[in-house]
Amino acid sequence: MSNWFMLNLIGNDQSGIVAQVTNALYKGGCHLGETSMMRLGGNFTMMMMTSLDGTETDLEKIVKPVAEKLELHVHIDSIEGRLHQHVEPNVRVTVFGADRAGIVAQVTGVLSESGMNILDLESDVGGTEDKPIYIMYMEGLAEDGIEALRTALEALRTEGIDVDVEEIETLIG
Amino acid sequence: MPLLEILKYPDERLKQISNEVVVFDDVLRSFITDLEEAMRAGPGGVGIAAPQVARFERIVIVDVSGKPKIKHNGCMILVNPEITEWEGYKIGREGCMSVPDYTGNVMRAEKIKLEALDEHGIKREFECEGYEARAVQHEIDHLDGLLFLDRLVSRKKDLFRRKVYKK
Structure with a gap:
Protein backbone atom coordinates (compact mmCIF):
# COMPACT_ATOMS: atom_id res chain seq x y z
CA MET A 1 0.00 0.00 0.00
CA ILE A 79 3.33 11.84 7.35
CA GLU A 80 -0.39 11.41 7.50
CA GLY A 81 -0.83 12.74 4.00
CA ARG A 82 -4.06 13.35 2.23
CA LEU A 83 -4.93 15.24 -0.89
CA HIS A 84 -8.09 17.26 -1.48
CA GLN A 85 -8.03 18.65 2.05
CA HIS A 86 -7.56 22.30 1.10
CA VAL A 87 -8.66 24.92 3.56
CA GLU A 88 -9.91 27.98 1.73
CA PRO A 89 -8.36 31.20 3.07
CA ASN A 90 -10.70 34.09 3.84
CA VAL A 91 -8.14 36.80 4.46
CA ARG A 92 -4.98 38.14 2.88
CA VAL A 93 -2.57 40.17 4.97
CA THR A 94 0.35 42.09 3.52
CA VAL A 95 2.91 43.75 5.74
CA PHE A 96 5.91 45.84 4.84
CA GLY A 97 8.24 48.22 6.53
CA ALA A 98 11.83 49.02 7.33
CA ASP A 99 13.50 45.73 8.22
CA ARG A 100 14.34 45.22 11.86
CA ALA A 101 14.69 42.30 14.24
CA GLY A 102 11.40 40.85 15.46
CA ILE A 103 9.05 42.15 12.78
CA VAL A 104 7.72 38.70 11.85
CA ALA A 105 7.34 37.65 15.47
CA GLN A 106 5.52 40.85 16.33
CA VAL A 107 3.09 40.75 13.41
CA THR A 108 2.34 37.06 13.56
CA GLY A 109 1.97 37.25 17.34
CA VAL A 110 -0.75 39.85 16.93
CA LEU A 111 -2.41 37.81 14.17
CA SER A 112 -2.35 34.64 16.22
CA GLU A 113 -3.91 36.36 19.23
CA SER A 114 -6.68 37.77 17.09
CA GLY A 115 -7.66 34.44 15.60
CA MET A 116 -5.76 34.12 12.34
CA ASN A 117 -4.59 30.69 11.30
CA ILE A 118 -1.82 31.22 8.71
CA LEU A 119 -2.18 28.87 5.74
CA ASP A 120 0.52 30.35 3.57
CA LEU A 121 3.29 32.85 4.23
CA GLU A 122 5.99 34.25 2.01
CA SER A 123 8.38 36.93 3.06
CA ASP A 124 11.30 38.67 1.46
CA VAL A 125 13.86 41.35 2.12
CA GLY A 126 14.13 44.09 -0.48
CA GLY A 127 15.46 47.64 -0.49
CA THR A 128 19.19 48.22 -0.28
CA GLU A 129 21.93 46.78 1.94
CA ASP A 130 21.92 49.82 4.20
CA LYS A 131 18.15 50.39 4.11
CA PRO A 132 16.50 46.97 3.84
CA ILE A 133 12.75 46.62 3.77
CA TYR A 134 10.80 43.59 4.90
CA ILE A 135 7.81 42.40 2.91
CA MET A 136 5.48 39.68 4.12
CA TYR A 137 2.49 38.18 2.37
CA MET A 138 0.09 35.86 4.16
CA GLU A 139 -3.13 34.06 3.46
CA GLY A 140 -5.12 32.54 6.24
CA LEU A 141 -8.32 31.81 7.99
CA ALA A 142 -9.56 34.57 10.28
CA GLU A 143 -11.48 32.49 12.76
CA ASP A 144 -12.83 35.48 14.73
CA GLY A 145 -13.59 37.58 11.64
CA ILE A 146 -11.65 40.11 9.62
CA GLU A 147 -12.50 43.11 11.78
CA ALA A 148 -10.76 41.54 14.78
CA LEU A 149 -7.57 41.37 12.73
CA ARG A 150 -7.89 44.93 11.48
CA THR A 151 -8.37 46.28 14.98
CA ALA A 152 -5.48 44.28 16.39
CA LEU A 153 -3.11 45.36 13.62
CA GLU A 154 -3.98 49.03 13.95
CA ALA A 155 -1.41 49.48 16.72
CA LEU A 156 1.42 48.32 14.42
CA ARG A 157 0.83 51.19 12.00
CA THR A 158 1.98 53.66 14.61
CA GLU A 159 5.30 51.79 14.69
CA GLY A 160 6.05 52.37 11.04
CA ILE A 161 4.78 49.06 9.73
CA ASP A 162 2.37 49.19 6.80
CA VAL A 163 -0.35 46.60 7.08
CA ASP A 164 -3.17 45.76 4.74
CA VAL A 165 -5.92 43.29 5.54
CA GLU A 166 -8.15 42.27 2.70
CA GLU A 167 -11.01 39.83 2.72
CA ILE A 168 -10.75 37.00 0.22
CA GLU A 169 -14.16 36.32 -1.21
CA THR A 170 -13.61 33.31 -3.43
CA LEU A 171 -15.80 33.34 -6.48
CA ILE A 172 -17.09 29.96 -7.61
CA GLY A 173 -18.44 30.24 -11.12
CA MET B 1 -35.77 17.11 -15.26
CA PRO B 2 -32.71 15.71 -13.49
CA LEU B 3 -29.97 18.16 -12.61
CA LEU B 4 -27.68 18.97 -15.53
CA GLU B 5 -24.24 17.47 -15.16
CA ILE B 6 -21.27 19.85 -14.88
CA LEU B 7 -18.34 19.14 -17.21
CA LYS B 8 -15.07 18.97 -15.31
CA TYR B 9 -11.59 19.89 -16.52
CA PRO B 10 -9.70 18.24 -18.33
CA ASP B 11 -12.80 17.59 -20.45
CA GLU B 12 -11.75 18.97 -23.85
CA ARG B 13 -15.25 20.25 -24.53
CA LEU B 14 -14.66 23.08 -22.05
CA LYS B 15 -12.20 24.54 -24.57
CA GLN B 16 -14.80 24.91 -27.31
CA ILE B 17 -15.97 28.31 -28.44
CA SER B 18 -19.72 28.52 -28.04
CA ASN B 19 -22.13 29.67 -30.74
CA GLU B 20 -24.43 32.68 -30.69
CA VAL B 21 -28.04 31.99 -29.80
CA VAL B 22 -30.37 32.77 -32.72
CA VAL B 23 -33.68 31.21 -31.70
CA PHE B 24 -35.49 32.52 -28.64
CA ASP B 25 -38.19 29.97 -27.93
CA ASP B 26 -39.60 27.91 -25.07
CA VAL B 27 -36.86 25.32 -25.57
CA LEU B 28 -34.28 28.00 -24.83
CA ARG B 29 -36.19 29.32 -21.83
CA SER B 30 -36.67 25.83 -20.44
CA PHE B 31 -32.92 25.22 -20.78
CA ILE B 32 -32.18 28.49 -18.99
CA THR B 33 -34.39 27.36 -16.09
CA ASP B 34 -32.42 24.09 -15.87
CA LEU B 35 -29.12 25.96 -16.14
CA GLU B 36 -30.07 28.21 -13.23
CA GLU B 37 -31.02 25.14 -11.21
CA ALA B 38 -27.58 23.62 -11.86
CA MET B 39 -25.93 26.88 -10.78
CA ARG B 40 -27.88 27.03 -7.53
CA ALA B 41 -27.14 23.36 -6.78
CA GLY B 42 -23.38 24.04 -6.87
CA PRO B 43 -21.62 24.90 -3.61
CA GLY B 44 -21.52 28.69 -3.49
CA GLY B 45 -22.19 28.92 -7.22
CA VAL B 46 -22.82 32.53 -8.22
CA GLY B 47 -22.59 31.99 -11.94
CA ILE B 48 -22.74 29.41 -14.67
CA ALA B 49 -22.18 29.24 -18.40
CA ALA B 50 -24.01 26.93 -20.79
CA PRO B 51 -20.85 25.11 -21.99
CA GLN B 52 -20.30 23.96 -18.40
CA VAL B 53 -23.31 21.70 -18.94
CA ALA B 54 -22.24 20.71 -22.47
CA ARG B 55 -24.51 23.12 -24.32
CA PHE B 56 -22.23 25.18 -26.51
CA GLU B 57 -24.29 28.33 -26.85
CA ARG B 58 -23.52 31.81 -25.58
CA ILE B 59 -25.68 31.79 -22.47
CA VAL B 60 -24.56 32.85 -18.99
CA ILE B 61 -26.34 33.32 -15.68
CA VAL B 62 -24.86 35.41 -12.86
CA ASP B 63 -26.52 36.06 -9.54
CA VAL B 64 -24.39 37.44 -6.71
CA SER B 65 -27.35 38.91 -4.82
CA GLY B 66 -26.88 36.36 -2.03
CA LYS B 67 -23.57 37.97 -1.01
CA PRO B 68 -23.85 40.62 1.69
CA LYS B 69 -22.87 44.25 1.20
CA ILE B 70 -22.09 44.32 -2.51
CA LYS B 71 -23.58 46.08 -5.52
CA HIS B 72 -25.45 43.81 -7.88
CA ASN B 73 -28.04 43.61 -10.65
CA GLY B 74 -29.95 40.66 -9.19
CA CYS B 75 -30.21 37.54 -11.31
CA MET B 76 -28.79 38.35 -14.74
CA ILE B 77 -29.61 36.12 -17.67
CA LEU B 78 -27.13 37.01 -20.38
CA VAL B 79 -27.57 35.65 -23.88
CA ASN B 80 -24.88 36.55 -26.46
CA PRO B 81 -23.23 38.88 -23.93
CA GLU B 82 -20.60 41.40 -25.01
CA ILE B 83 -18.47 43.42 -22.65
CA THR B 84 -18.30 46.93 -24.11
CA GLU B 85 -16.21 48.77 -21.53
CA TRP B 86 -13.58 47.82 -18.99
CA GLU B 87 -12.17 49.95 -16.18
CA GLY B 88 -9.47 49.28 -13.60
CA TYR B 89 -8.21 45.90 -12.57
CA LYS B 90 -8.01 43.85 -9.42
CA ILE B 91 -6.72 40.47 -8.35
CA GLY B 92 -9.23 38.18 -6.69
CA ARG B 93 -9.64 34.57 -5.79
CA GLU B 94 -11.59 32.30 -8.09
CA GLY B 95 -12.69 28.72 -8.24
CA CYS B 96 -14.99 26.94 -10.65
CA MET B 97 -17.57 24.17 -10.59
CA SER B 98 -15.65 22.72 -13.55
CA VAL B 99 -12.36 22.72 -11.58
CA PRO B 100 -13.14 21.24 -8.14
CA ASP B 101 -10.80 21.58 -5.14
CA TYR B 102 -8.57 24.29 -6.54
CA THR B 103 -8.71 28.07 -6.31
CA GLY B 104 -6.31 30.67 -7.59
CA ASN B 105 -5.76 34.36 -8.09
CA VAL B 106 -6.96 35.98 -11.27
CA MET B 107 -6.78 39.55 -12.57
CA ARG B 108 -10.10 41.00 -13.76
CA ALA B 109 -11.45 44.39 -14.69
CA GLU B 110 -12.99 46.10 -11.67
CA LYS B 111 -15.85 47.73 -13.56
CA ILE B 112 -17.46 46.66 -16.80
CA LYS B 113 -20.37 47.63 -19.03
CA LEU B 114 -22.05 44.95 -21.03
CA GLU B 115 -24.78 44.32 -23.53
CA ALA B 116 -26.71 41.11 -23.78
CA LEU B 117 -30.06 39.74 -24.80
CA ASP B 118 -32.44 38.32 -22.24
CA GLU B 119 -34.26 34.99 -22.54
CA HIS B 120 -36.83 36.66 -24.85
CA GLY B 121 -34.21 38.17 -27.16
CA ILE B 122 -34.65 41.69 -25.79
CA LYS B 123 -31.52 43.82 -25.60
CA ARG B 124 -30.36 44.68 -22.08
CA GLU B 125 -27.48 46.74 -20.75
CA PHE B 126 -25.76 46.34 -17.42
CA GLU B 127 -23.05 48.02 -15.41
CA CYS B 128 -21.22 45.75 -13.00
CA GLU B 129 -18.43 46.25 -10.54
CA GLY B 130 -16.32 44.29 -8.09
CA TYR B 131 -17.44 40.78 -7.32
CA GLU B 132 -20.28 40.84 -9.83
CA ALA B 133 -18.03 42.15 -12.62
CA ARG B 134 -15.57 39.37 -11.78
CA ALA B 135 -18.32 36.73 -11.99
CA VAL B 136 -19.52 38.02 -15.38
CA GLN B 137 -15.97 37.97 -16.80
CA HIS B 138 -15.36 34.47 -15.42
CA GLU B 139 -18.56 33.15 -17.06
CA ILE B 140 -18.08 34.91 -20.40
CA ASP B 141 -14.61 33.33 -20.54
CA HIS B 142 -16.32 29.93 -20.56
CA LEU B 143 -18.09 30.93 -23.80
CA ASP B 144 -14.68 31.44 -25.37
CA GLY B 145 -13.27 28.17 -24.08
CA LEU B 146 -11.26 29.75 -21.27
CA LEU B 147 -11.05 28.69 -17.63
CA PHE B 148 -9.67 30.72 -14.73
CA LEU B 149 -6.69 28.35 -14.92
CA ASP B 150 -5.79 30.12 -18.18
CA ARG B 151 -5.53 33.41 -16.31
CA LEU B 152 -3.78 32.51 -13.04
CA VAL B 153 -1.38 35.12 -11.72
CA SER B 154 1.25 34.98 -9.03
CA ARG B 155 0.06 36.44 -5.77
CA LYS B 156 3.39 38.24 -5.45
CA LYS B 157 2.32 40.64 -8.17
CA ASP B 158 -0.39 41.87 -5.84
CA LEU B 159 1.94 43.28 -3.21
CA PHE B 160 2.22 46.97 -3.94
CA ARG B 161 -0.98 47.39 -5.84
CA ARG B 162 -3.11 48.93 -3.15
CA LYS B 163 -3.36 52.13 -1.26
CA VAL B 164 -1.05 52.99 1.60
CA TYR B 165 -2.87 53.61 4.84
CA LYS B 166 -2.61 56.99 6.48
CA LYS B 167 -0.74 56.79 9.71
Whole structure:
Protein backbone atom coordinates (compact mmCIF):
# COMPACT_ATOMS: atom_id res chain seq x y z
CA MET A 1 0.00 0.00 0.00
CA SER A 2 1.02 3.52 -0.65
CA ASN A 3 2.51 5.69 2.11
CA TRP A 4 2.96 9.44 2.27
CA PHE A 5 6.23 11.14 3.15
CA MET A 6 7.28 14.76 3.39
CA LEU A 7 10.48 14.90 1.40
CA ASN A 8 12.68 17.97 1.87
CA LEU A 9 15.76 18.80 -0.18
CA ILE A 10 17.94 21.86 0.20
CA GLY A 11 21.16 22.91 -1.45
CA ASN A 12 22.95 25.54 -3.49
CA ASP A 13 20.74 26.61 -6.35
CA GLN A 14 21.68 25.38 -9.80
CA SER A 15 19.82 24.87 -13.01
CA GLY A 16 18.04 21.52 -13.39
CA ILE A 17 17.46 20.56 -9.77
CA VAL A 18 13.70 20.11 -10.08
CA ALA A 19 13.93 18.11 -13.29
CA GLN A 20 16.62 15.76 -12.01
CA VAL A 21 15.09 15.18 -8.59
CA THR A 22 11.56 14.61 -9.85
CA ASN A 23 12.80 12.35 -12.62
CA ALA A 24 14.57 10.16 -10.05
CA LEU A 25 11.39 10.03 -7.97
CA TYR A 26 9.25 9.16 -10.98
CA LYS A 27 11.59 6.38 -12.05
CA GLY A 28 11.61 5.09 -8.49
CA GLY A 29 7.83 4.74 -8.53
CA CYS A 30 6.96 7.79 -6.43
CA HIS A 31 3.98 10.07 -6.86
CA LEU A 32 4.03 13.74 -5.94
CA GLY A 33 1.21 15.55 -4.19
CA GLU A 34 1.26 19.16 -3.06
CA THR A 35 4.72 20.73 -3.20
CA SER A 36 6.45 24.00 -2.52
CA MET A 37 9.76 24.81 -4.17
CA MET A 38 11.57 28.08 -3.99
CA ARG A 39 14.93 29.79 -4.17
CA LEU A 40 15.76 31.34 -0.81
CA GLY A 41 19.00 33.30 -0.49
CA GLY A 42 20.86 31.35 -3.14
CA ASN A 43 19.62 27.97 -1.87
CA PHE A 44 17.00 25.95 -3.62
CA THR A 45 14.45 24.45 -1.26
CA MET A 46 11.98 21.71 -2.09
CA MET A 47 9.19 20.38 0.11
CA MET A 48 7.21 17.64 -1.51
CA MET A 49 4.37 15.41 -0.45
CA THR A 50 5.61 12.15 -1.89
CA SER A 51 3.80 8.84 -1.93
CA LEU A 52 5.43 5.49 -2.43
CA ASP A 53 4.52 1.87 -2.12
CA GLY A 54 7.38 1.35 0.30
CA THR A 55 9.15 2.55 3.41
CA GLU A 56 11.15 5.61 4.40
CA THR A 57 14.31 3.60 3.73
CA ASP A 58 13.10 2.80 0.23
CA LEU A 59 12.53 6.49 -0.45
CA GLU A 60 15.98 7.34 0.90
CA LYS A 61 17.53 4.87 -1.55
CA ILE A 62 15.65 6.42 -4.46
CA VAL A 63 16.67 9.99 -3.58
CA LYS A 64 20.25 9.41 -2.44
CA PRO A 65 22.06 9.20 -5.80
CA VAL A 66 20.53 12.38 -7.23
CA ALA A 67 20.86 14.24 -3.93
CA GLU A 68 24.55 13.36 -3.71
CA LYS A 69 25.16 14.34 -7.30
CA LEU A 70 23.52 17.75 -6.78
CA GLU A 71 24.87 18.11 -3.22
CA LEU A 72 21.42 18.45 -1.70
CA HIS A 73 20.66 17.85 1.96
CA VAL A 74 17.76 15.41 2.37
CA HIS A 75 15.22 15.09 5.14
CA ILE A 76 12.32 12.66 5.10
CA ASP A 77 9.36 12.43 7.47
CA SER A 78 6.61 9.88 7.37
CA ILE A 79 3.33 11.84 7.35
CA GLU A 80 -0.39 11.41 7.50
CA GLY A 81 -0.83 12.74 4.00
CA ARG A 82 -4.06 13.35 2.23
CA LEU A 83 -4.93 15.24 -0.89
CA HIS A 84 -8.09 17.26 -1.48
CA GLN A 85 -8.03 18.65 2.05
CA HIS A 86 -7.56 22.30 1.10
CA VAL A 87 -8.66 24.92 3.56
CA GLU A 88 -9.91 27.98 1.73
CA PRO A 89 -8.36 31.20 3.07
CA ASN A 90 -10.70 34.09 3.84
CA VAL A 91 -8.14 36.80 4.46
CA ARG A 92 -4.98 38.14 2.88
CA VAL A 93 -2.57 40.17 4.97
CA THR A 94 0.35 42.09 3.52
CA VAL A 95 2.91 43.75 5.74
CA PHE A 96 5.91 45.84 4.84
CA GLY A 97 8.24 48.22 6.53
CA ALA A 98 11.83 49.02 7.33
CA ASP A 99 13.50 45.73 8.22
CA ARG A 100 14.34 45.22 11.86
CA ALA A 101 14.69 42.30 14.24
CA GLY A 102 11.40 40.85 15.46
CA ILE A 103 9.05 42.15 12.78
CA VAL A 104 7.72 38.70 11.85
CA ALA A 105 7.34 37.65 15.47
CA GLN A 106 5.52 40.85 16.33
CA VAL A 107 3.09 40.75 13.41
CA THR A 108 2.34 37.06 13.56
CA GLY A 109 1.97 37.25 17.34
CA VAL A 110 -0.75 39.85 16.93
CA LEU A 111 -2.41 37.81 14.17
CA SER A 112 -2.35 34.64 16.22
CA GLU A 113 -3.91 36.36 19.23
CA SER A 114 -6.68 37.77 17.09
CA GLY A 115 -7.66 34.44 15.60
CA MET A 116 -5.76 34.12 12.34
CA ASN A 117 -4.59 30.69 11.30
CA ILE A 118 -1.82 31.22 8.71
CA LEU A 119 -2.18 28.87 5.74
CA ASP A 120 0.52 30.35 3.57
CA LEU A 121 3.29 32.85 4.23
CA GLU A 122 5.99 34.25 2.01
CA SER A 123 8.38 36.93 3.06
CA ASP A 124 11.30 38.67 1.46
CA VAL A 125 13.86 41.35 2.12
CA GLY A 126 14.13 44.09 -0.48
CA GLY A 127 15.46 47.64 -0.49
CA THR A 128 19.19 48.22 -0.28
CA GLU A 129 21.93 46.78 1.94
CA ASP A 130 21.92 49.82 4.20
CA LYS A 131 18.15 50.39 4.11
CA PRO A 132 16.50 46.97 3.84
CA ILE A 133 12.75 46.62 3.77
CA TYR A 134 10.80 43.59 4.90
CA ILE A 135 7.81 42.40 2.91
CA MET A 136 5.48 39.68 4.12
CA TYR A 137 2.49 38.18 2.37
CA MET A 138 0.09 35.86 4.16
CA GLU A 139 -3.13 34.06 3.46
CA GLY A 140 -5.12 32.54 6.24
CA LEU A 141 -8.32 31.81 7.99
CA ALA A 142 -9.56 34.57 10.28
CA GLU A 143 -11.48 32.49 12.76
CA ASP A 144 -12.83 35.48 14.73
CA GLY A 145 -13.59 37.58 11.64
CA ILE A 146 -11.65 40.11 9.62
CA GLU A 147 -12.50 43.11 11.78
CA ALA A 148 -10.76 41.54 14.78
CA LEU A 149 -7.57 41.37 12.73
CA ARG A 150 -7.89 44.93 11.48
CA THR A 151 -8.37 46.28 14.98
CA ALA A 152 -5.48 44.28 16.39
CA LEU A 153 -3.11 45.36 13.62
CA GLU A 154 -3.98 49.03 13.95
CA ALA A 155 -1.41 49.48 16.72
CA LEU A 156 1.42 48.32 14.42
CA ARG A 157 0.83 51.19 12.00
CA THR A 158 1.98 53.66 14.61
CA GLU A 159 5.30 51.79 14.69
CA GLY A 160 6.05 52.37 11.04
CA ILE A 161 4.78 49.06 9.73
CA ASP A 162 2.37 49.19 6.80
CA VAL A 163 -0.35 46.60 7.08
CA ASP A 164 -3.17 45.76 4.74
CA VAL A 165 -5.92 43.29 5.54
CA GLU A 166 -8.15 42.27 2.70
CA GLU A 167 -11.01 39.83 2.72
CA ILE A 168 -10.75 37.00 0.22
CA GLU A 169 -14.16 36.32 -1.21
CA THR A 170 -13.61 33.31 -3.43
CA LEU A 171 -15.80 33.34 -6.48
CA ILE A 172 -17.09 29.96 -7.61
CA GLY A 173 -18.44 30.24 -11.12
CA MET B 1 -35.77 17.11 -15.26
CA PRO B 2 -32.71 15.71 -13.49
CA LEU B 3 -29.97 18.16 -12.61
CA LEU B 4 -27.68 18.97 -15.53
CA GLU B 5 -24.24 17.47 -15.16
CA ILE B 6 -21.27 19.85 -14.88
CA LEU B 7 -18.34 19.14 -17.21
CA LYS B 8 -15.07 18.97 -15.31
CA TYR B 9 -11.59 19.89 -16.52
CA PRO B 10 -9.70 18.24 -18.33
CA ASP B 11 -12.80 17.59 -20.45
CA GLU B 12 -11.75 18.97 -23.85
CA ARG B 13 -15.25 20.25 -24.53
CA LEU B 14 -14.66 23.08 -22.05
CA LYS B 15 -12.20 24.54 -24.57
CA GLN B 16 -14.80 24.91 -27.31
CA ILE B 17 -15.97 28.31 -28.44
CA SER B 18 -19.72 28.52 -28.04
CA ASN B 19 -22.13 29.67 -30.74
CA GLU B 20 -24.43 32.68 -30.69
CA VAL B 21 -28.04 31.99 -29.80
CA VAL B 22 -30.37 32.77 -32.72
CA VAL B 23 -33.68 31.21 -31.70
CA PHE B 24 -35.49 32.52 -28.64
CA ASP B 25 -38.19 29.97 -27.93
CA ASP B 26 -39.60 27.91 -25.07
CA VAL B 27 -36.86 25.32 -25.57
CA LEU B 28 -34.28 28.00 -24.83
CA ARG B 29 -36.19 29.32 -21.83
CA SER B 30 -36.67 25.83 -20.44
CA PHE B 31 -32.92 25.22 -20.78
CA ILE B 32 -32.18 28.49 -18.99
CA THR B 33 -34.39 27.36 -16.09
CA ASP B 34 -32.42 24.09 -15.87
CA LEU B 35 -29.12 25.96 -16.14
CA GLU B 36 -30.07 28.21 -13.23
CA GLU B 37 -31.02 25.14 -11.21
CA ALA B 38 -27.58 23.62 -11.86
CA MET B 39 -25.93 26.88 -10.78
CA ARG B 40 -27.88 27.03 -7.53
CA ALA B 41 -27.14 23.36 -6.78
CA GLY B 42 -23.38 24.04 -6.87
CA PRO B 43 -21.62 24.90 -3.61
CA GLY B 44 -21.52 28.69 -3.49
CA GLY B 45 -22.19 28.92 -7.22
CA VAL B 46 -22.82 32.53 -8.22
CA GLY B 47 -22.59 31.99 -11.94
CA ILE B 48 -22.74 29.41 -14.67
CA ALA B 49 -22.18 29.24 -18.40
CA ALA B 50 -24.01 26.93 -20.79
CA PRO B 51 -20.85 25.11 -21.99
CA GLN B 52 -20.30 23.96 -18.40
CA VAL B 53 -23.31 21.70 -18.94
CA ALA B 54 -22.24 20.71 -22.47
CA ARG B 55 -24.51 23.12 -24.32
CA PHE B 56 -22.23 25.18 -26.51
CA GLU B 57 -24.29 28.33 -26.85
CA ARG B 58 -23.52 31.81 -25.58
CA ILE B 59 -25.68 31.79 -22.47
CA VAL B 60 -24.56 32.85 -18.99
CA ILE B 61 -26.34 33.32 -15.68
CA VAL B 62 -24.86 35.41 -12.86
CA ASP B 63 -26.52 36.06 -9.54
CA VAL B 64 -24.39 37.44 -6.71
CA SER B 65 -27.35 38.91 -4.82
CA GLY B 66 -26.88 36.36 -2.03
CA LYS B 67 -23.57 37.97 -1.01
CA PRO B 68 -23.85 40.62 1.69
CA LYS B 69 -22.87 44.25 1.20
CA ILE B 70 -22.09 44.32 -2.51
CA LYS B 71 -23.58 46.08 -5.52
CA HIS B 72 -25.45 43.81 -7.88
CA ASN B 73 -28.04 43.61 -10.65
CA GLY B 74 -29.95 40.66 -9.19
CA CYS B 75 -30.21 37.54 -11.31
CA MET B 76 -28.79 38.35 -14.74
CA ILE B 77 -29.61 36.12 -17.67
CA LEU B 78 -27.13 37.01 -20.38
CA VAL B 79 -27.57 35.65 -23.88
CA ASN B 80 -24.88 36.55 -26.46
CA PRO B 81 -23.23 38.88 -23.93
CA GLU B 82 -20.60 41.40 -25.01
CA ILE B 83 -18.47 43.42 -22.65
CA THR B 84 -18.30 46.93 -24.11
CA GLU B 85 -16.21 48.77 -21.53
CA TRP B 86 -13.58 47.82 -18.99
CA GLU B 87 -12.17 49.95 -16.18
CA GLY B 88 -9.47 49.28 -13.60
CA TYR B 89 -8.21 45.90 -12.57
CA LYS B 90 -8.01 43.85 -9.42
CA ILE B 91 -6.72 40.47 -8.35
CA GLY B 92 -9.23 38.18 -6.69
CA ARG B 93 -9.64 34.57 -5.79
CA GLU B 94 -11.59 32.30 -8.09
CA GLY B 95 -12.69 28.72 -8.24
CA CYS B 96 -14.99 26.94 -10.65
CA MET B 97 -17.57 24.17 -10.59
CA SER B 98 -15.65 22.72 -13.55
CA VAL B 99 -12.36 22.72 -11.58
CA PRO B 100 -13.14 21.24 -8.14
CA ASP B 101 -10.80 21.58 -5.14
CA TYR B 102 -8.57 24.29 -6.54
CA THR B 103 -8.71 28.07 -6.31
CA GLY B 104 -6.31 30.67 -7.59
CA ASN B 105 -5.76 34.36 -8.09
CA VAL B 106 -6.96 35.98 -11.27
CA MET B 107 -6.78 39.55 -12.57
CA ARG B 108 -10.10 41.00 -13.76
CA ALA B 109 -11.45 44.39 -14.69
CA GLU B 110 -12.99 46.10 -11.67
CA LYS B 111 -15.85 47.73 -13.56
CA ILE B 112 -17.46 46.66 -16.80
CA LYS B 113 -20.37 47.63 -19.03
CA LEU B 114 -22.05 44.95 -21.03
CA GLU B 115 -24.78 44.32 -23.53
CA ALA B 116 -26.71 41.11 -23.78
CA LEU B 117 -30.06 39.74 -24.80
CA ASP B 118 -32.44 38.32 -22.24
CA GLU B 119 -34.26 34.99 -22.54
CA HIS B 120 -36.83 36.66 -24.85
CA GLY B 121 -34.21 38.17 -27.16
CA ILE B 122 -34.65 41.69 -25.79
CA LYS B 123 -31.52 43.82 -25.60
CA ARG B 124 -30.36 44.68 -22.08
CA GLU B 125 -27.48 46.74 -20.75
CA PHE B 126 -25.76 46.34 -17.42
CA GLU B 127 -23.05 48.02 -15.41
CA CYS B 128 -21.22 45.75 -13.00
CA GLU B 129 -18.43 46.25 -10.54
CA GLY B 130 -16.32 44.29 -8.09
CA TYR B 131 -17.44 40.78 -7.32
CA GLU B 132 -20.28 40.84 -9.83
CA ALA B 133 -18.03 42.15 -12.62
CA ARG B 134 -15.57 39.37 -11.78
CA ALA B 135 -18.32 36.73 -11.99
CA VAL B 136 -19.52 38.02 -15.38
CA GLN B 137 -15.97 37.97 -16.80
CA HIS B 138 -15.36 34.47 -15.42
CA GLU B 139 -18.56 33.15 -17.06
CA ILE B 140 -18.08 34.91 -20.40
CA ASP B 141 -14.61 33.33 -20.54
CA HIS B 142 -16.32 29.93 -20.56
CA LEU B 143 -18.09 30.93 -23.80
CA ASP B 144 -14.68 31.44 -25.37
CA GLY B 145 -13.27 28.17 -24.08
CA LEU B 146 -11.26 29.75 -21.27
CA LEU B 147 -11.05 28.69 -17.63
CA PHE B 148 -9.67 30.72 -14.73
CA LEU B 149 -6.69 28.35 -14.92
CA ASP B 150 -5.79 30.12 -18.18
CA ARG B 151 -5.53 33.41 -16.31
CA LEU B 152 -3.78 32.51 -13.04
CA VAL B 153 -1.38 35.12 -11.72
CA SER B 154 1.25 34.98 -9.03
CA ARG B 155 0.06 36.44 -5.77
CA LYS B 156 3.39 38.24 -5.45
CA LYS B 157 2.32 40.64 -8.17
CA ASP B 158 -0.39 41.87 -5.84
CA LEU B 159 1.94 43.28 -3.21
CA PHE B 160 2.22 46.97 -3.94
CA ARG B 161 -0.98 47.39 -5.84
CA ARG B 162 -3.11 48.93 -3.15
CA LYS B 163 -3.36 52.13 -1.26
CA VAL B 164 -1.05 52.99 1.60
CA TYR B 165 -2.87 53.61 4.84
CA LYS B 166 -2.61 56.99 6.48
CA LYS B 167 -0.74 56.79 9.71
